[in-house]
Amino acid sequence: MRSATWSEFVITRLIKTAGYSAILFIGLIFIFLLREGAPTFLEVPLRSLISSRWYPIEGYFGLLPLIGGSLVVTAGAAMIAIPFGLGTAIYIAEIAPRWARELLKPLIELLGGLPSVMLGFLGILVLTSWVRTTLDLPTGLTAFTGALLLGGIAIPTIVSVAEDALDAVPRSYREAGLALGATNWQTIWRVTLPAARSGVLTAIMLGLGRAIGETMAVMMVTGNAPVVPTGLGALFHPARTMTATIAAEMGEVANGSVHYHVLFLIGIVLFLISLAVNLTASSLVFRERKRAERILS
Amino acid sequence: MHPPLRAQLALLLTALVLAGCGGPSANGNKPTAAPSTTIENKGSDTMVNLALAWAEAYQASHPAVRISVTGGGSGTGLAALINGTLDIANASRRIKPEEQSEAQANGVDPTELVVARDAIAVIVNPSNPVDHLTIDQLSDIYSGKIGNWAEVGGEDGPIVRLSRETNSGTHVYFLEEVVRRGDGQDATLFAPETLLLPSSEGISAEIRQNPNAIGYDGLGYVTPDLKVVAVAREASGPFELPSAETVAAGRYPLARDLYMYTNGKPAGETAAYQQWILGPDAQAIVTGLGFVPLVP
Numbered sequence: 001m002r003s004a005t006w007s008e009f010v011i012t013r014l015i016k017t018a019g020y021s022a023i024l025f026i027g028l029i030f031i032f033l034l035r036e037g038a039p040t041f042l043e044v045p046l047r048s049l050i051s052s053r054w055y056p057i058e059g060y061f062g063l064l065p066l067i068g069g070s071l072v073v074t075a076g077a078a079m080i081a082i083p084f085g086l087g088t089a090i091y092i093a094e095i096a097p098r099w100a101r102e103l104l105k106p107l108i109e110l111l112g113g114l115p116s117v118m119l120g121f122l123g124i125l126v127l128t129s130w131v132r133t134t135l136d137l138p139t140g141l142t143a144f145t146g147a148l149l150l151g152g153i154a155i156p157t158i159v160s161v162a163e164d165a166l167d168a169v170p171r172s173y174r175e176a177g178l179a180l181g182a183t184n185w186q187t188i189w190r191v192t193l194p195a196a197r198s199g200v201l202t203a204i205m206l207g208l209g210r211a212i213g214e215t216m217a218v219m220m221v222t223g224n225a226p227v228v229p230t231g232l233g234a235l236f237h238p239a240r241t242m243t244a245t246i247a248a249e250m251g252e253v254a255n256g257s258v259h260y261h262v263l264f265l266i267g268i269v270l271f272l273i274s275l276a277v278n279l280t281a282s283s284l285v286f287r288e289r290k291r292a293e294r295i296l297s
Numbered sequence: 298m299h300p301p302l303r304a305q306l307a308l309l310l311t312a313l314v315l316a317g318c319g320g321p322s323a324n325g326n327k328p329t330a331a332p333s334t335t336i337e338n339k340g341s342d343t344m345v346n347l348a349l350a351w352a353e354a355y356q357a358s359h360p361a362v363r364i365s366v367t368g369g370g371s372g373t374g375l376a377a378l379i380n381g382t383l384d385i386a387n388a389s390r391r392i393k394p395e396e397q398s399e400a401q402a403n404g405v406d407p408t409e410l411v412v413a414r415d416a417i418a419v420i421v422n423p424s425n426p427v428d429h430l431t432i433d434q435l436s437d438i439y440s441g442k443i444g445n446w447a448e449v450g451g452e453d454g455p456i457v458r459l460s461r462e463t464n465s466g467t468h469v470y471f472l473e474e475v476v477r478r479g480d481g482q483d484a485t486l487f488a489p490e491t492l493l494l495p496s497s498e499g500i501s502a503e504i505r506q507n508p509n510a511i512g513y514d515g516l517g518y519v520t521p522d523l524k525v526v527a528v529a530r531e532a533s534g535p536f537e538l539p540s541a542e543t544v545a546a547g548r549y550p551l552a553r554d555l556y557m558y559t560n561g562k563p564a565g566e567t568a569a570y571q572q573w574i575l576g577p578d579a580q581a582i583v584t585g586l587g588f589v590p591l592v593p
Binding site for chain 2: 052053054055056057058060065124125128129132138139140141219220223224225226227237238240248249251253254255257
């Protein structure tokens with residue numbers, strides 16, 4: 001009896017520590033980023049930071065092309081990954097026959113495990129020339145090529161998590177929908193999907209989180225030209241993302257130089273963007289849960 | 298990676314054996330001595346194949362020395378030297394004054410050695426009819442003043458400019474000698490639309506499949522399926538193709554020295570290695586890889 005309470009005490013403490021350590025680590029990472037990135041504001045005038053020229057070896061530190069590049073590539077990836085990912089998840093969870101489902105799910109999860117460098121390699125060898133000739137562009141190294149690859153990287157995550165969420169919706173929901181005379185499609189769209197909404201949102205956020213943080217594949221196919229995107233056409237021009245900039249330049253800079261501090265500032269910007277995305281997502285999820293609880297109870 | 302791992306394993310085994318015997322029984326299972334010296338060599342991607350070939354040849358004749366070679370760009374190598382984590386930094390450009398002062402601040406004294414010469418080849422897709430350009434034309438192309446191949450004698454089509462990343466010594470050389478035409482007061486920059494590719498292979502791959510593209514790279518990296526453009530200082534010529542002969546004779550305008558930097562005057566194995574690099578065996582390797590030896 002005593003030993004049981006002891007082990008319980010230890011286990012509770014361990015789990016608690018594990019839980020709080022996540023907060024601790026995020027805090028430490030943010031403090032580190034701030035410490036290395038904040039000196040930028042003393043060294044580079046703000047006007048220079050929001051200019052449109054990024055050429056660090058000559059002291060041009062405009063962040064706009066990098067932030068814009070990341071946004072364009074990620075938005076493009078979202079436009080590809082969300083419809084395809086959700087469509088696949090719905091097909092696997094709701095429509096596919098049992099055998100197809102048992103074949104598709106592990107295959108898609110396998111796809112999710114592919115190293116992104118390999119996808120980048122495939123992209124540079126196959127995708128770039130395909131994009132250039134099919135869309136008749138000057139070059140195939142564009143934001144769109146990056147978005148295609150990132151979409152491909154995000155889809156397995158979205159499918160896997162969203163399918164689990166759809167699968168967790170009780171059978172009785174669907175039966176009730178069908179019994180009320182709704183078609184199969186109406187049941188999926190109006191009953192199952194809304195019931196699984198928080199899980200589906202999490203799936204999208206996880207997928208896009210993977211997309212915005214992805215570095216190697218993007219660096220290999222987007223051309224890395226620091227141009228400020230203007231309008232929709234920017235998707236079909238080369239772009240330079242924040243992650244690719246950090247990856248390409250961090251090895252070069254001397255510790256403590258202005259360039260080094262600016263790269264950490266880019267890290268802070270990335271951190272804040274993903275924080276904002278996650279906060280929005282979790283606020284949506286929580287609101288949804290409250291309503292669902294109200295309806296169900 | 299290897300020696301410590303092996304040493305650890307041997308140690309673990311010895312410990313196990315000792316524990317098993319319950320006493321210090323001397324057997325032949327002592328940790329073997331790892332190769333005595335390791336030289337860390339890092340930097341210029343242009344030089345990485347050359348540095349690897351040198352390291353292999355040198356290790357074959359000096360088994361006690363281990364040389365680990367990595368690329369990453371001239372800036373990367375010099376940064377590592379400044380941060381004190383490197384024995385030899387390879388650089389395809391001279392150390393910059395800012396780097397020099399950062400090194401001094403860190404108590405590092407970068408010492409320069411010219412180890413070979415290199416030509417920068419301007420390359421296009423084989424289907425591109427343009428076969429000669431002046432430095433002025435190249436400057437206008439890369440600074441964005443010229444945007445169509447028709448303006449330099451080619452077919453109508455957009456020019457896609459390819460460049461290495463800014464941490465590449467080749468990038469800096471091209472900026473100073475071509476985009477700015479060797480004029481130190483000139484502040485012209487690459488057009489923002491210039492694609493910055495992380496590797497030489499990225500540039501070759503894009504040029505191979507894109508008839509609009511133009512790029513530049515060290516002569517050692519130019520493969521037969523790329524077309525090399527003849528370059529001249531003046532519009533009246535002479536237009537020269539890069540080769541060991543034209544560089545040695547001083548006729549090809551885009552040639553540069555390749556450097557190794559050490560912290561202070563090298564000593565011991567590093568000094569012996571550098572001495573060997575300047576000798577005939579190592580310089581023969583230079584020629585074999587498409588670079589230009591110091592003494593032709």
